[in-house]
Amino acid sequence: MTERTPPAAALRPALILTVCLFFLWGMANNLNDILIAQFRKAFVLSDFETSFVQQVFYLGYFLFAVPAAMLTRARGYKPAIVAGLLLYAAGATLFYPAAQFGEYHYFLAALFVIACGLAFLETSANPLMTEIGDPAGAARRLNWAQAANPVGTLAGVAIGKYFILGKVAHDDAAIAAMPAAQQTAVYREAVLAVQGPYLVIGLVVLGFAIAALLIRFPQHSAREFEGSGGRFVDVLRRPRLLGAAAAQFFYVGAQVGLWSYTIRYVQAGTPGTTEASAADFLFASLLLFGVGRFAGSALMTRIAPARLLALFAAISFALTLVAWLAPGSAGLYALVAASFFMSIQFPTIFALGMEGLGPLARTGASLIIMAIIGGAVLTGLMGFMSDRFGIAAAMLVPAGCFMAVLLFALRARRPVGATA
Template sequence: MRQAKQDFRAAIVLTTCLFFLWGMANNLNDILIAQFRKAFVLSDFETSFVQQAFYLGYFLLAVPAAMVTRTRGYKAAIVTGLLLYAIGALLFYPAAHFGEYRYFLAALFVIAAGLAFLETSANPLMTEIGDPAGAARRLNWAQAANPVGTVTGVLIGKYFILSEIAHDERALSAMAPAARDALLRQEVVAVQAPYLVIGLVVLGFAIAAALIRFPGHVEDDGPRESVPFSAIFRQPRLLKAAGAQFFYVGAQVGLWSYTIRYAQANLPGTSERTAADWLFASLVLFGLGRFVGAWLMGRVAPALLLAVFAGISLLLAVAATMLGGQAGLIALTAASFFMSIQFPTIFALGMAGLGPLARAGASLIVMAIIGGAVLTAAMGAVSDRAGINVAMLVPAAAFVAVLAFALSMRRAGVAVDLTAAPAH
């Protein structure tokens, strides 16, 4: 066994880096929403197309990615995912050249397709590679790289994409057409260089993955033939978890997508770079909440803690709607601390006791993150009609669904081990 650990050490390091890479990609979208709103003069609903294209890629590729992992092995899935990620990032270069919003959306779809392969393969790989006794520790270390990636994504966006220029629509309409086009063109091109570098770095990881030794096959949780995939739809707890995950991811993605927009609307004169500091603070609190939540989980039942955190998130989202201004922005930012444990806890509660259905059940919960597209679009539509503050009622309603799920799991007395739950 010691030799096995030695052989797969490089694979463990590279797989840990995957958690960083998809965390970075996910939260760069929050920056792109602010940037594209300005560069293409979009409504809030139109900016939600960023998350719609992104999470549609996850939704459509989750099951194919799981099939590739199962039939072709971890290495094939990881190399495929990294290549798709790299291609999508490199497509930003021609998209910026042509200056078409739809081309960027297509590139984001390709990136998300790659991430579906990476997320589907990386979590189980970290539990199965090397010494079984160290599985939980390896997974926890790998998951620690995820919030580092999310913070890095925001910092890249703040310093290399967002500008200090605050575009006023009246001022833009008063400008000469040539000057206006030049200004907007400058904002579009700002995304070109950062994504080119990201694409080349990810391509380097793909080449490294192709050269590194990975486990040759995927271990099954049980007999394949005896348990059909359709059996997961006869698991009420799993279906409830998928529904709760749909609403949770929608709330998380929606809140972070519109944090910069909320800050600028409630603190007039705030530039995108300054507003991005609130998003940065949200992610720091999110990471801190993971550590505090993990500590509390040893003392409080997971379902109860999930109910408490979802309830507080609900109250803070309502406060962001009702208070507005600096107080509302503080409430919106603070909600991230209490969102921290919700994804892995919902996942673990839904997967408890599935046995040979575990892999199929996991893919269903991964597909549920399409909520990030649906609820972000809903928030954009509400914002265009009633304002960004009122749009915060959408994630508030989503937290009600999570709270109801947590309470139902508490009544059922479901007990789980969170060490194998994925990070997102």
């Protein structure tokens, strides 16, 4: 038996809070890009070692996407969202003791807890936005909701630039010239710089968890999904969904990798640039990403989502090739510009993969969220290539990823039944 669906007015607070979730996980994701630069300095790490930040982060998504879908299916959206917010808050507050101990692996553990919470939030919020309203407008509706995500990413970079990186504004050459005792003090200061911002974030997220407990969400009993093909194994028989999961694996790998190493790319092309100054280019990338999200959502009223995805993926591919072939100013501008065309790719892939799933929607969503593990695997590969061949050569990884997204988009132009 399905619980009576509350009227639209009663669900408005839930929809507002759900849009805020897109902001919150955007902030968390892009603070990682700042942490990579900060930890590289504080713990004297190689590019591959800094990729552990993204590896453990997206491992949390991978491991907890299915449990999140199971909880959503059994208990509804509200318990999953509250659980996700509590885990997010717990992981953020763990940064305080991690900084006191000053050990890299403690920070990685805290990031893993945050990611586990985000797995619950994304597995719940994305299908919620596709389920409410006309199915034909799901891609456009999800893109509009995801417009809050780049606002969060900008907030994350701003917090990182001014409250984390800005506290230790020494470049590598300046630190290397310091006496050993002064170097140790600088490294310690870099570690402690993350304490305050993450503690505040943890308290804010805890406030959202309390608000979610008081808000009414649409809920469905588990019985609705039993006998309706709601098992995880059933989603493996949907070619469109499997293609979307594969495309999402590559897209997230490209997005995370590009933003993780933007600061590194700037510093390699302009020696002596501090992390705080290089972060301006990351901020510009995210600003273009936000503009692209609004522009892409508007274009989707005239251009079919799959066609627009194909166009944006093709341009992203070309721009990352420029970043590989022309390191320096031209490559940097191409790298920044690519973010505009990355903007619609995640939500559009997600919505195209969810088409026609019916009762499989929440379980199918978990498969696409699991594909976010691409952020761990491919960012690690970029770090390895950067250490071996230079940061410009590492841009071949996202270029290949965008080609995979392009192939999915071209195939997704056919109706779901034609690809099944």
